[in-house]
Amino acid sequence: MPIDPDVAVGAELPELTFSWSSSDVLLYHLALGATELRYVYEEGLSVLPTFGVVAPRFHETAPPAVSFPGIDIDLAKVLHGTQEITVHGPIPADGEAVLRTRITDVWDKGKAAVVVQESTAVTADGTALHTTRSSIFARGEGGFGGERGPSNRVELPDREPDAVIETPTLPQQAYLYRLCGDRNPLHADPEFARRAGFDQPILHGLCTYGVVCKAVVDALLDGPEQVVSFGAKFAGVVFPGETLRTRVWRDGSRLVLTTSAGDRPVLADAVLVTQD
Numbered sequence: 691m692p693i694d695p696d697v698a699v700g701a702e703l704p705e706l707t708f709s710w711s712s713s714d715v716l717l718y719h720l721a722l723g724a725t726e727l728r729y730v731y732e733e734g735l736s737v738l739p740t741f742g743v744v745a746p747r748f749h750e751t752a753p754p755a756v757s758f759p760g761i762d763i764d765l766a767k768v769l770h771g772t773q774e775i776t777v778h779g780p781i782p783a784d785g786e787a788v789l790r791t792r793i794t795d796v797w798d799k800g801k802a803a804v805v806v807q808e809s810t811a812v813t814a815d816g817t818a819l820h821t822t823r824s825s826i827f828a829r830g831e832g833g834f835g836g837e838r839g840p841s842n843r844v845e846l847p848d849r850e851p852d853a854v855i856e857t858p859t860l861p862q863q864a865y866l867y868r869l870c871g872d873r874n875p876l877h878a879d880p881e882f883a884r885r886a887g888f889d890q891p892i893l894h895g896l897c898t899y900g901v902v903c904k905a906v907v908d909a910l911l912d913g914p915e916q917v918v919s920f921g922a923k924f925a926g927v928v929f930p931g932e933t934l935r936t937r938v939w940r941d942g943s944r945l946v947l948t949t950s951a952g953d954r955p956v957l958a959d960a961v962l963v964t965q966d
């Protein structure tokens with residue numbers, strides 16, 4: 691059975707010790723399309739908080755395996771569903787930490803299963819670095835008689851947005867972003883993409899996530915150090931080269947946003963929280 695929720699829910703994954711350097715951070719920022727000196731030069735380097743999500747597996751060169759206790763799913767069926775990170779302080783430009791991950795929920799959406807994981811990263815001296823929560827949307831893996839789970843919708847304010855930000859992506863964006871630890875062939879191999887149901891390779895969800903976080907930071911905040919948390923649902927696929935359009939509503943330290951590519955929503959239920 692590809693999913694056995696009785697085994698999966700609550701399962702702790704093996705601890706992962708990881709380290710990162712300023713070269714990794716620079717490459718990550720470049721793979722998001724950064725050109726600003728504070729992101730691409732090691733002197734006075736600012737680290738985007740979304741780097742925390744990719745840091746643990748930054749040096750992976752094999753495609754991700756969707757194989758956990760009670761879960762064994764074909765990668766071609768899997769889409770990244772949601773992502774959230776809370777940073778407990780600015781992420782340093784280099785360091786070492788331990789990641790602890792637990793599967794918290796497996797929801798049965800009928801046509802799909804949604805598998806939710808939570809992770810905490812703690813540095814070698816015991817300092818909490820960040821907490822993440824993410825889900826994968828495994829198409830064709832629902833219908834096992836489990837609970838449907840929450841919808842987690844975020845209401846948009848009933849007024850014009852406070853900012854609208856246009857962010858182009860590059861045709862080669864996914865090829866660059868693959869160098870940040872996610873070698874899923876879905877983002878490079880046309881044949882694999884067709885098998886997964888797409889006419890062409892699609893952009894990594896975490897690339898869109900990082901690009902949008904950076905765009906909001908650059909347009910509305912003093913710097914990435916102001917971000918406390920950022921969460922979003924991947925509501926539609928992005929093709930490399932498309933321009934992202936992000937609408938932002940600001941209410942004090944809470945920014946609600948939505949991103950589209952052309953007419954299609956691509957990020958929904960997205961909230962970025964800043965320090966007061």
Ligand SMILES: CCCCCCC[C@@H](O)CC(=O)SCCNC(=O)CCNC(=O)[C@H](O)C(C)(C)COP(=O)(O)OP(=O)(O)OC[C@H]1O[C@@H](n2cnc3c(N)ncnc32)[C@H](O)[C@@H]1OP(=O)(O)O
Nearest residue numbers: 754756769770771772799827841874894895924925926927
């Ligand atoms: C170990 C590591 C493993 C690998 C990790 C991933 C590796 C990466 O390389 C993979 C990627 O980056 S894939 C690219 C990023 N993701 C995407 O592009 C997905 C875009 N989203 C979609 O296409 C659709 O929203 C789609 C298809 C997701 C859903 O659309 P529909 O089928 O039309 O679903 P819908 O009818 O709208 O909703 C059905 C129920 O599902 C919930 N839901 C919808 N979108 C979700 C999402 N993105 N995440 C989680 N849940 C989601 C809905 O809420 C609904 O449930 P309910 O009725 O209970 O509210």
